[in-house]
Every structure is written in C-alpha cells, then in structure tokens.
Amino acid sequence: MSMQIEQRGRVLPYVHAIREALAQEMKADPSVFVFGLDVDDHKGIQGSTMGLVDEFGAERVFTTPLSEDAMTGAAIGAAMTGMRPVHVHIRMDFMMLAMNQLVNMAAKTHYMYGGAFNVPLVVRSMIGKSWGQGAQHSQGLHAMFAHVPGLKVVAPSNAYDVKGCLIEAIRDNNPVVFMEHRLLYFTEAFVPEESYTVPFGKGRIHGADGEAAADVTLVGVSNMVLECLRTKEILAETGVRCEVVDPISIRPLDFDTIAESARRTGRVIIVDNAWVDFGTSAEIAARIAENDDLRHVQIRRMGYAPTTCPTTPWLEKEFYPNPATIAEAAYALVHPDKPGLSVAPEKVELAYQAQFRGPF
Amino acid sequence: MSMQIEQRGRVLPYVHAIREALAQEMKADPSVFVFGLDVDDHKGIQGSTMGLVDEFGAERVFTTPLSEDAMTGAAIGAAMTGMRPVHVHIRMDFMMLAMNQLVNMAAKTHYMYGGAFNVPLVVRSMIGKSWGQGAQHSQGLHAMFAHVPGLKVVAPSNAYDVKGCLIEAIRDNNPVVFMEHRLLYFTEAFVPEESYTVPFGKGRIHGADGEAAADVTLVGVSNMVLECLRTKEILAETGVRCEVVDPISIRPLDFDTIAESARRTGRVIIVDNAWVDFGTSAEIAARIAENDDLRHVQIRRMGYAPTTCPTTPWLEKEFYPNPATIAEAAYALVHPDKPGLSVAPEKVELAYQAQFRGPF
C-alpha cells in the first residue's frame, strides 16, 4: 500500500525542509552533529546547512579538511561510540572517495561484529546537473550503494519527503546514503512545522486522475519523479493516463507499490536519474520480471545516456530523459500502432521551472 | 551467436593461464608492465605472477606501497602516456579504495578530454571465498563497475578464457576490470600455447546434451559457471535438461546469446557471484524483461544471501548458491507441481573439487 502525503503546514522549498530537519533533530538530540566540507560557510551547502553553525555552535557544525576517506571513517567511528553524525558531500561523485569506508566498514560493522556496534550515520550528498557540471559533478551513483547489504539508500523527491526522510535517517541506527538533487532544492511543497518521519520502504503512487485505470506506470527516482509528473500532464492531453510511482527509498525498496501499479496498468517505464545498465532501473525491472504473475507487464527503462556526462549544453540535453522523451516512450508503449508522439520543447522546460506545491 | 571453445593445447590450470598471458604480452609489448601489492614476492599472487620479476626484471614487475588510491591513479597516468599497466589487487574488496580513480578518472578520461587520451589499463582482482575470508575478502563487486560507461568488466570462468581475455584486456585501449575467482585458480582446461584473444561481448552456451531442447537456461557469472555446470549434471539425472550460459564479459554483455537460450527454454535462472539486489543478475533479468517477445520467459535470480559474508563455515555455506540450491530452484521452476528436489550434499562438493578439463 502506497503512502498518502499530508497537505498541511507551510509551503517550503526542499532546501529549507532539509535545513529544518537538521535543526529540529539537532535540537532534539545532542548526539546529532553535522560536518563535511563547507557546511559552516556563508553559503551553507546551497542553503541546506545555512545558519546551523550559529544556532548550534562550531563543535556540532563544522567543516573538515578535504579528506573524504578519513572523514567517512571518522563519521563511522563517532557513530559507533554514541554520536549521530550527518556527513555532507556537496556532490555524490565525491563519495567515490568514501567508498571503502562505506562499503567495507559502515555496511559491515553491525554484522561482522555480531551486533556489538551500530553505525547510525547519515551521508548526505547532492546530484548535480547542468551549467557545465560535466563528468565529475553530475553522477547519481545510488545503485552502487543499494547493492550492498547493510546500507540504506533514500532519494526524496519533494520538500515534504526530504524533511521526513532526513529525520527518519538521522534516527535510523544504520548507515543511510541520503541522496538529494540540486534541481530539487527550490521546488516547494507543504511541509508541517513539527518534526515527523517518512518511513523507508514505502513508496507513493500519484494516481491517474478520475476513475478509469491508467494506461502506464512511470516509476521515477529522485528528481525524475518531477519529470514523470510533468510527463503525466503532457500525456493527459493525448488521452494517455499515467500513474507515477515514487519509491522514495531505493533500499529498502517498496516493490509492492510498484507491483500494484504495474498489475493495474500492464506497462511500466522506470525513469532513473542514473545510468540504465546495472542501475536501479534494472533492479526494479528484474523484480517485476521474476514475478510470474506480472509477466503480462511490458517494461521499459530510461536514464542517462550510456556515456559520460558532457558539459556542453547541446549534448547534455540529450544525456538526460525529460518529459518529452518520457512521454514519447510512454505513448509508443501504449499506442504501438499509432504514429509516434512528438512533444514541443516548451512543454518540457516547465518541468524544471515549475514550483511544485504538493501534494505529492 | 555464442562462441565455441577450441580444444587444443595443454591442459593448464587457470592460474598458469593467467601467468602465461602476462608473460606473452610482456614479451610482445615492452609497454606492458605488471604492478601491485606483492606481485613480485615468492608467492606471486597465488601463483599468477610467479617468476615474472625474474623474467622481465624489477622495472616491469614490482610491488607498491599500500596505496591503492594513488597506485590506481598512477596506473591511469602511465596508461595515458604510452604504457599498458596491469594493476593487481589480491582481493576485489580492496578496489573500493580505488573507486574514485576508476569511476571519476579512468572511466571518464577518454570522453571528458574529447578523445585526447586513452587509458589502456587492466585492473586484475580476485574474489575470495571460504576459510574465513568473511566480510572484507569475499565480495564480487562487478556490478558497481559495470554500471559506469567507460569501464569494461570481464569475469572469465575457465583457463582457456582467462588467458584469451587477459590478452584481449591488455590490448584493449580502455580500462578493463578483470575479475578472477580464487576457487577457479586450480581448475584446468585446454589452453593453446600461442597467444590468442577471447573477444569481449561474446558469451558461450554449454548446451543440453542430445537433441531435445533444454528445459531451463542457467546463466552463471565467474565461478558460478562451474556451479551451474555441476547443476546441469545433477539435473540430468532427474531428466531436467539445462543450457548453461557463460557471458564471460559483463560489460559489454552479450545479451543476444542469453536471449537465444532464453527463447528456447522459456526459463532462466541467473546465478551471480555477488549480491542479487542491484547486481548483474538484475541487469540480465531486466534485459530479458524489456524484450516484449521474451515475456513468456520465467526468470529467477540467485546470488549471495542479502547479508554480509560471515566467516563461520556453518553460516557461510548458506551464503552462497551451490549446485544443490541451484538444482532445487531449477527443478521447482521446471516442475512446479511435483514435489521439490532434494540434492544430497556429497553431490555438491564435487563442484568445488572437480578438475575441469574443458571444453566448456
């Protein structure tokens, strides 16, 4: 059963929802601290840690040397001995430097020590996009982490979920890879003022409008949820009805919600903010596929082009799925015999600019 | 079209085939060198680099400081400027320390520099198993590498392929993650004396004996090919006929050969030497699933238990798929209505002990 979102509180941008989650948890629990490169400067990780150092002091909010490997280990060591660190990377790409500590230590600690120690650690990072981010500042590498038992991976797509998931992550007694997206930072949603959690392993379905069953399920990951919601609007004009599934957490993965929608629509397109091959979209497709009673479901996957991300905008725009390419793929799946849909570019741009005000 | 193997040459163990490939390429091309922790000691990476230092000198065969991150970068820099390094890790787990250089540099160099430089690099590593290898000495992490455009990933399962693939990898102008398995080291096959290559992106089918179509396709990765071959023998006694597919390379992946067998048998079990979730088995399942004319195919995945690898043999034996568990799964898939198969433990042990003598 997928979750419904509450439509209460103020309309808040994603970035402020992150900041609010951090502040509320730091206030509630003195063992929570926030560290990582540049968390305490005047830009505050694009606003998401802004002012925390003033509120909680330099002992609980501090920058570090450029030493991602050791700082990750330090976070683990602190987590093993009573603290709840939130370690921040301004780009997910830099987490490759932390891979050994995350995969060989954080993920394994509780198990290989027979339960003697926990690692209540949150590793925040942001996926970048556009304006020349290029090869090394744009990667969504969540599948690598989701592959490893012992880690949890979350990718909230809106301000409501980002706050609730971050609080959930901080309170979780396991290492959580918390994945944000730069382009989501200024999207808005209703966000309750008080502290609340969004559980991991529960997705959401943004249903087709009206009563009739939808024609196709779009499963979006991270900001691709937004692109899928815009696709839904575009397709509505053509009479094609979509359900959009937001799994919210990647590991654990709420397969039941995906299966429920897939069973209904018989068609699934998984749109990931990552490479397709060996990615999250493969796992979701595989889970459908190994389910004998979902063998009627047609499955497609979309994501980054199978290339490195180029900086030039002329190539970069072909690198990502967008509401036009998603709509075209969905339309072709639903209407294989009709001439292909062609979406005007103006319609696509909206997806990046629209201020989402929930509920989703 | 899958490849056939040649049945010529001497019967050689896997480990000697690796060594021979290195020696032949070093002899043929002065730009090839072999380095990495302990490649030049008297144990020579469990024999696979034994004696190379005597043959080619300490300038071309040398150990390094324990600095996997920088040594990987050094390999890339050498590869960019005219050399063909083979960098060796005795366990794949340690490659997590090299992740940043491999993902952010090696994979991206040719692309982000617009073709100005190549990275003809081979990174050898070995998956460990048993005798208390445990959490940090047993991981098959190939899916992480296969996720990244710009990298190639190969996992030869027998002495013939390991020689041919290693020569192919050394001659490739791209970074190749070359994955060996400790338990394969003493398996034997016919290996031609002369130099030869096994191309990437071409798998092999080890067909059902006789004329009738097989009942089920087993896709094995790395040493799981052997476990699947043993499964085939076990199942033959029950009348269930298997085809075993060995993809050999993971990226590029020869999906056509898998599809060809899947189409024939209608049932596929993918058996990976890795975790199932977000792993190579997901990618293979997804490729079948997104193929509308393979929707009749039933798909199952097997791999590591979704846990960290325990050291104690009592738990470790449950951690891995083995010919018994594979056979039982295959039997249940083929005969859903019959009582389940139960394989005697003695039959399983053979798979680890048998000296494979090709051709397979």
Next chain:
Amino acid sequence: MLYDPGIPRGTALSSENVNIARLYRGLQYVRRVEESVAEIYPSDKIKSPVHLSIGQEAASVAVCDVLEQTDYVSGTYRGHALYLAKGGSLKGMLAEMYGKSGGAAGGKGGSMHLVSQEANVLGASAVVGTNIPIATGAALSMKMQKNGRIVACFFGDGSTEEGAFAESLNFAALKKLPILFVCENNFYAIHEPLSARWATNRLCERVATYGIPTTLIDDDDVLKMHDAARQAVDSIRAGNGPAFIEYQAYRLREHVGPNEDFNQGYRHEDEAAVWRGRDQVARLSEMIDPEERARIDADIETEIDAAVDFAESSPAPAIEELYRHVYAD
C-alpha cells in the same frame, strides 16, 4: 581479564615502579594463547586465517596496561594481542576462531575481526589502514562527549602508506583529539620489506610535522614502551591532542598462519635472531619472583584450557543467524 596483583590499571606509574608482574602476565598470556592457537591450527578446527603477533606483543600489552577500561582501542586483523590485552574474553576469541555461536561476534567475524563491547575493543579491520579513521572518529566522539576517555589506535607499518593515515593525523591534530596512534612497525607488509614501500624511514619526523608528539621505540622494549605510553596517555588526557608512538618489533611467525617462514627466502633467520635476543616475555620472566611467575603461568594455562573447552563445546550458530545483524533495529 589481565592479571592484577594489586595496583589497579590506569594508575600513574613511573617506569621505575611499573608493575612488572602484571606486564609479564600480559605478555605471557598473549604469547601462550597464540602458541596454543598455532598448536590447534593444524587440526583445522580454526576455520579462519590467523595473523599471529608472536614477537610483537609488547605494544598492546604496555599501552593497555596504561589505559582505563572505559578507553577504547581499535586494531587490525593482527589483533589478538590487542584484544586480549584490553581485556577481551579469551573464550569469545577462541570460539570466534572456531566459528562458534559463543564467539566474540557469534562466528561472523573470525580471527580478523575481534571485537568486544564490554572491553571497549572497537573491532578490527582486514582492509589495511581502515581502522585509523574509525578510531579517529571515536576520539572525536569522546571529545564531543567530554567524557575524559581516550582512544588507542594500532596499525602496522603498511597502514602508514594508506592515504587515510595522513588524513587522520591531520584531522586528529587539527581537532586536538584524544587519540594515541601506535604504529607497530615489524618491517614487513606480508613479504615486502620497508625498502620496497617507504621512500625514507622518517616516519616519526613526518608525524611530528602535524604538531603531534612522537616517540620511537626501536628495540621492542616493553618498559620503554610502557613509559612512552604513560607519557602519551597523560598528555592526551590533559587535552593536548594526539600522540604517536612508532614501536619496532619483529613478527616471528609467517604473515598469516601458525608457522615460521624463514625457509621462504624473503627474510633471514639472522634478522630474527637479533629480535629473539630481545624477547620481552623471557626478559620480564627473569625480573619477577619465580614462584609468582609459576603461579601466573599456571593460571594462564588453566584459562586457556577452559577457553579451548568452551570453544570446542560452543554450538555452531543456527542458520537463522545468517540473516541477523544485517541492519540494526
């Protein structure tokens, strides 16, 4: 677990009035446990690699003698000495090596990942160098909690080549963390000598450039080591930030496994002879009263026998255990 004939551990002792009997007990205990492990090993009851510390026990024993029970230690796969010296359960260790449910990690970690919540052993890693940042983080935690505890972090000469070592030193010094770094320099990483791995041997000098006080013990002397540890721990507890000790000693057995390996060609028995001559167990055994020594020795044998019995009779873990502890509740 350590023998205590009166003076409580953690009490300030100058090197003049160090409790020799207790130190001897500590050394002999580790030595005899490892010798027993080596004896048992050919039986294949220990289903795990073993990395013995025989010849280099003094660092762990001396440092732990100075530490409080509430302080933490962190070590490597060559971690039997540290685990035992800190007070980790011998029964738990042997059962762990046997892969039994009564093991320190219920059989999930084996010899390379000894851990003890009770004795504050933060665990041990088999990926070289990885425990250094973890220990550094534990020290950060102690400092943030202002609980007066310190962390002692042990690692081999090979660990110092990993970037994480330099990163950790800088961070620990920058934040003045309460951590003692102990490099156990046994001159080899597996079979590779320092000369194949270190540009120079100016390790202490390098560490000092971070503003960290350093001491070199170049002869395995347990009393010097004790003295250095005492000074370092006092300084750390006084809030002066990290300290570093390079402790040189010799691994008398093979890198992994129960045997000697001088027939392998990568090092020579002559080299070992120098270090055998410095053997600290033998040295201290002559410094204490023979009767007391006999009592200590007998106690140790009794303890080992009991632990072996425990390991033998501890049940194998139940299959369901495979799926436990992947995630903490």
Next chain:
Amino acid sequence: MLYDPGIPRGTALSSENVNIARLYRGLQYVRRVEESVAEIYPSDKIKSPVHLSIGQEAASVAVCDVLEQTDYVSGTYRGHALYLAKGGSLKGMLAEMYGKSGGAAGGKGGSMHLVSQEANVLGASAVVGTNIPIATGAALSMKMQKNGRIVACFFGDGSTEEGAFAESLNFAALKKLPILFVCENNFYAIHEPLSARWATNRLCERVATYGIPTTLIDDDDVLKMHDAARQAVDSIRAGNGPAFIEYQAYRLREHVGPNEDFNQGYRHEDEAAVWRGRDQVARLSEMIDPEERARIDADIETEIDAAVDFAESSPAPAIEELYRHVYAD
C-alpha cells in the same frame, strides 16, 4: 604559443638572465585572457563554471617557462593559467568554455577539464587531488620509457589534505620519479581558510621527510619561482627524483565565477591588499621596455579577439558526438 623574443624555452637561465619579457608576456597573457573570460561571463555564452587564477598566475607561467614542450603538465579545474602557459590553444580553450565543437575537448569537458595533446597538457580534474596520482603515473611512464621528459603537477592547498597526495609523494620519492609537485597555496579551499583544515602549516617540512627537496615561495615572486623551478627541473632531469615547491599567492576573484567576493565576509579586502601590492604582472611590466611591452600587449589582445571570434563562430557539437569517445577504439 608563448611569446619568444629569442631565448628558446627550456634553455638553462639563471635568475639573473631570465627572459623578463617572455615572463611578462606569459603573465599578461593569462591575466588578460581571464579578465576577458570574466567580461564575457555575464553574457551566459560560457555555459560552464569558471575558476579564475587571477592573482596566482606566476607559478604556472614560471614553471612552464622552464619546461620543454615535450614535458607534461597536469592541473586542476583552476587550470586556465597552466593550460595557457604550457602552450594550450587559446581558441580551443574559449571554444571549450562556449561548449562548441572547436573546443579543446569538443565541448565535452568545459572549463574544468582543459586538455591538450599537442601541448602535453594531461588534462585537469574537478575532483580535488585526483590529478596528483595521475601525474605521478605519467612520471613513472617517462622514467620507464627513459625519454628524459618530466612531469609538472599543479594542485591547490586543499589537495594536500587528500590521502592521495601523501601516497603519491611516497611513491614518487621511492621510485625517484621525474616529477615536480607544485602546490599553489592560496590559503583557501572555497571559503574555508587553512586554519580550518591544516593542523600546522609545516607542509614543506612534511614533504621533505620523504627525501624530496622543497622550496617555499611565500610572496608570489615570479622570479624566485622561476629560479626555484629551474633548480628543481635541473635536479629532476639529473635523475634525483621528485621536487616540491609550495607557492603562496592570492586568489583575487571568487572561488568560482567572474567576480570579486570581498563582500561575502569570509575574507577581508585588507588581506588582498598585501597581495595586490605584489602583483607580478604590474611588477614585470615595469621591468621591460615600454615599447616592447606595448607590442606584447597588443599581440595578446589580437590573439584574444581572434579566439573569442573563433569560439563564437565554432559550431555546436553534433548530437552524435554524445555517443563518441565513451570507449577508445
């Protein structure tokens, strides 16, 4: 590409007979190119972040003045100065920043990944510290090929905090690789000062413990830098292994982007004033004949104008280019 009024590059010059006009030309060239980039930037024609070197051009210009064309250099996202000083095409650079097909990487790399096969610029990385091992590997390659070439590797103060820096130093010194490490210490990593990141400022001393000769240039002096580079390069070419220079200078613009940022609060204009007073472009401009200077300046403006024209008119890359270069043939 560098202006050459007679004395060939790579010629041994003592600091007395260094070619001031050529150095001036090099500095002014980089400065003016970056000022032009900053002027163009608000037009959004440059669709890429820019990390300007204004104020810290001297290290690149001086070192490259000493290098041979066949030597390699390796740098960072703050790499315009290095790319230009080594002789990378200005047209290629600007077209790259415009994302055009005529760019150094065909538009795929942008400002942060300048590369030149012709000028032996090994590229530049936007993951801090990652170019250091790569450059070290190139030096290994030169040594193995015995071709007499050397590598100069440039990186910021922040890079030295990454473990890969320590690992690379050790390896380079161990193998006596022909590499010059140049740390461009501008006292900040983004907005974070050294005091938030370095336990001490004893960087040269630390590097020296690897047996690597070091020089500190603490005042941005291009002539001292030239002298240090000359000595280092001579020593490296003579087979003595790596050398290290810490070059201190000041980034006058914001970390990323075309503007000043003294209104942001993390550093003060007063700090900059000291460094502005040392401006090496201004200094050298007064050391050469005004007529020659005018000629040099005019040439540079012409070259920049031509390059801007080239970038503007270079076509956008064709869509198929997206799929090229993922794998080399």
